[in-house]
Amino acid sequence: MRRIEPAAVLGVMSREVANFRTFWRSTTFSSLIEPMVYLFAFGLGLGTTLVTQVDGIDYVEFVGTGMVATAVVFASALPAMFGTFVKHRFQRTYDAILAAPVDVEELVSGEMLWIGLRAAVFGTFPLVVTIGFGLDPAPGMLLVPIFSFVTALAFAGFGVAVAGSVAKIDQFNYVTTLVITPMFLLAGTFFPIDQLPEWAQVLSQLNPLHQLVVLVRNAAFGFEWTDLLRLAGLVALAFVMWRLAIRQLTGRLID
Amino acid sequence: MAAIELQQVVKTFGPIRAVDGLDLTVPEGFCLGLLGPNGAGKSTTMRLLTGQAIADGGSLRALGYELPAESKEARARMGVVPQLDNLDIDVTVEENLAVFARLYRVGDIGAAVDRALALARLSDRRGDAVDELSGGMRRRLLIARGLVHRPRLVLLDEPTVGLDPQIRAEIWTLIEGLRAEGTTILMSTHYIEEAERLADEVALMAQGKVIARGRPGALIAEHAGRRTAEYYAPPERRAEVRRAAVAAGLGVRSAGPALVIVGCERAPDGLVPEDAIIRPSSLEDVFVELTGEELE
Numbered sequence: 001m002r003r004i005e006p007a008a009v010l011g012v013m014s015r016e017v018a019n020f021r022t023f024w025r026s027t028t029f030s031s032l033i034e035p036m037v038y039l040f041a042f043g044l045g046l047g048t049t050l051v052t053q054v055d056g057i058d059y060v061e062f063v064g065t066g067m068v069a070t071a072v073v074f075a076s077a078l079p080a081m082f083g084t085f086v087k088h089r090f091q092r093t094y095d096a097i098l099a100a101p102v103d104v105e106e107l108v109s110g111e112m113l114w115i116g117l118r119a120a121v122f123g124t125f126p127l128v129v130t131i132g133f134g135l136d137p138a139p140g141m142l143l144v145p146i147f148s149f150v151t152a153l154a155f156a157g158f159g160v161a162v163a164g165s166v167a168k169i170d171q172f173n174y175v176t177t178l179v180i181t182p183m184f185l186l187a188g189t190f191f192p193i194d195q196l197p198e199w200a201q202v203l204s205q206l207n208p209l210h211q212l213v214v215l216v217r218n219a220a221f222g223f224e225w226t227d228l229l230r231l232a233g234l235v236a237l238a239f240v241m242w243r244l245a246i247r248q249l250t251g252r253l254i255d
Numbered sequence: 256m257a258a259i260e261l262q263q264v265v266k267t268f269g270p271i272r273a274v275d276g277l278d279l280t281v282p283e284g285f286c287l288g289l290l291g292p293n294g295a296g297k298s299t300t301m302r303l304l305t306g307q308a309i310a311d312g313g314s315l316r317a318l319g320y321e322l323p324a325e326s327k328e329a330r331a332r333m334g335v336v337p338q339l340d341n342l343d344i345d346v347t348v349e350e351n352l353a354v355f356a357r358l359y360r361v362g363d364i365g366a367a368v369d370r371a372l373a374l375a376r377l378s379d380r381r382g383d384a385v386d387e388l389s390g391g392m393r394r395r396l397l398i399a400r401g402l403v404h405r406p407r408l409v410l411l412d413e414p415t416v417g418l419d420p421q422i423r424a425e426i427w428t429l430i431e432g433l434r435a436e437g438t439t440i441l442m443s444t445h446y447i448e449e450a451e452r453l454a455d456e457v458a459l460m461a462q463g464k465v466i467a468r469g470r471p472g473a474l475i476a477e478h479a480g481r482r483t484a485e486y487y488a489p490p491e492r493r494a495e496v497r498r499a500a501v502a503a504g505l506g507v508r509s510a511g512p513a514l515v516i517v518g519c520e521r522a523p524d525g526l527v528p529e530d531a532i533i534r535p536s537s538l539e540d541v542f543v544e545l546t547g548e549e550l551e
Binding site: 007008010011012014015018019021022023091092093095096097098099100101102103253254255 | 266268299302305306307308309327328330331333335337339341343345346350351353354355357358359360384400401
């Protein structure tokens, strides 16, 4: 591994910040409104007609805390996939950045860190909205941005790696259909996974989004010692995805 | 010390040898024009110099740094102006420059941005989004972005491709300013006039190597003589003149409906028809003489 210069990583992030300033309103708007829509539809709709409580938690709070993982994956994996592909293939942004004293490691690190930070902020929105719907604030919730950040790093790395691997942008459809959507649905956001067949429960345990859902719920309702293992698993995944992203994007950017 | 030293550089893409045993030296403060058709290896040479392509063989040094091992050190002192516009179009002119000032670790970002804006004559548009600029302004900004850190070496990849003549002249003035400051420039182009006007020397590239190099005037005199005749006539008449020119040892080629006779001042009396158009020979004539290929 080469030495990574913080100035290069910050330079890459500063470009993202400059661009984000041009579209932050629309992104923030949708990040705030989307969980509200879900909470109305599932929490108040389903929660007042079919399910009132799950595992002793009000259904609206069950869904609201689970929605953090949804917000994180959609604010990390998708922007990483599409953003990386567009910047590489259509905008040629990376050609310009790599002509400066910036290596692919630093480029990928800057991209992942920015996406991680952004997703950590957006990930807290559903929690804040759920507090508005009656969830009691708890001190553990202060750790939610950290859980969201680590998970978002993993998904950002995954997205960059995918973007560095596909030949055409339409191939992202396979990834969203076969990977992102099942992960999102089997994360335990809308229903507890112990209702699923045994094989699906095993798969869910391997699902990083499920681990984030559990971490966030435990942050709201009480931590367990196994949460340390969950967090360690997410950190390890983020590291593996970071290296994979660098490897795949290097193959694309350096002839 | 030479700013660029390439020795026997080879770069292949599958079965294609994009750069094939390239030797190239550019002294400091020199402007070298790389002239050649698409696929000659000009852009690959540029990418090799920025570490975005790794050579399969040979040795490369830029500003005294070995490539690709010390590429980052070299890039910190090198400015690159790409052929394709890759500015951030929603971001302001000023922010585009500031981001690259940060990437190049410039100390006083505000001063560097002000200087680059003045260079590109865009100070009054600093707060506008790039999307609002004209094509010529965007090109000037692209060049200013590559110069924001006052590089010692500038790589210009087809700096005026696709621009109209007026904007091209503006860009040439900007590049002439750089030359006057003593910046080393390696400029790829397939515009003859650009190379003739801006470059101290021209290296003609074909099939991944330099086939001729020298001052534009000297290259023309050596390979294409002083004057070239273009003769428009019916095919039979052109064929007749072509046979006579070949017999006299002159370079001839067809260019659309015209027969081109290179170095026609050496032709025996009466060979060049009186109604032929006589013009000064150009680097294009040199290129065609040496390779049999057209530049554009």
